[in-house]
Amino acid sequence: MKELATAFSPVLPAFLALIAILVGRPVMAEELIVALSSEEVKITSNFTGTGIAVFGAIERDAATISRGSFYDVVVVLKGPPETVVTRRKDRLLGIWLNSAARTYPDMPSFYAVNSSRPVAEVATAPVLKRFQLGFDNLAFETTEHEEAITPEDISFRDAFVRLKQQAGLFRQEHYGVTFPGTNVFQTTLQIPANVPVGRYEVAVYLFRDSAFLASDSAEIRISKTGFEQFTFDLAHGYGFLYGAICVVLAIFTGWLAGVIFRKD
Secondary structure, three states, X not given: OHHHHHHHHHHHHHHHHHHHHHHHOOOOOEEEEEEEOOOEEXXXXXXXXXXXXXXXXXXXXXXXXXXOOOEEEEEEEEOOEEEEEEEEEEEEOOEEEEEEEEEEEEEEOOEEEEEOOOHHHHOOHHHHHHHOOOHHHOOOOOOOOOOOOOHHHHHHHHHHHHHHHHOOOEEEXXXXXXXXXXXXXXXXXXXXXXXXXXXXXXXXXXXXXXXXXXXEEEEEEEEEOOHHHHHHHHHHHOHHHHHHHHHHHHHHHHHHHHHHOOOO
């Protein structure tokens, strides 16, 4: 017996590691298949907003265990990141002035969450924080490098989310994901007229019994087209020329108005 133990000792650590991996692997084998109604949104002069339909199917293999509960799906649409400065106004000698501020880098310029149930009921708080699902679970990393979150920080975060919601750029729709079939779901992500241009990520998360099972993602491109695209490119790529054209147009418009309304 001692000789057997001595011969087995060199491979014992690898054997234990293999056992740990097998034990740690999830027993479920669900897989998500996601499709979008459109992968590109073009903004024209008469653009008033649109909706992107997200369709999905949940595939299960023969080894997947049967469960009595229903699936939960959370669909997230994130816009390109931006740096946002949130300021608070205080009254000083009868004048409202900017005082304290917080700078949040790499925040989504657009953020929409559609879920089959309120996200707080879908999964545990650590899982929601991990995937940043819901307004309360976004990662607000400031440039001030404060170690602890203070009540003032929370007020700045709440103000940031509130302003984004008022602009229609942060949206959250509970029960926005429906199941036409047991393993088939659908939802529509609403995109407002003031949406920023850029590349957007659609991420879909699958849960059951508060446990994360699978995820899938796709990409949407939102861009201006026609004269709007020309003006956007000119303003961002050739700022001096764009400014000069604006000045010339303003002078010409003023001169033309003077000619038209001139009194003899």
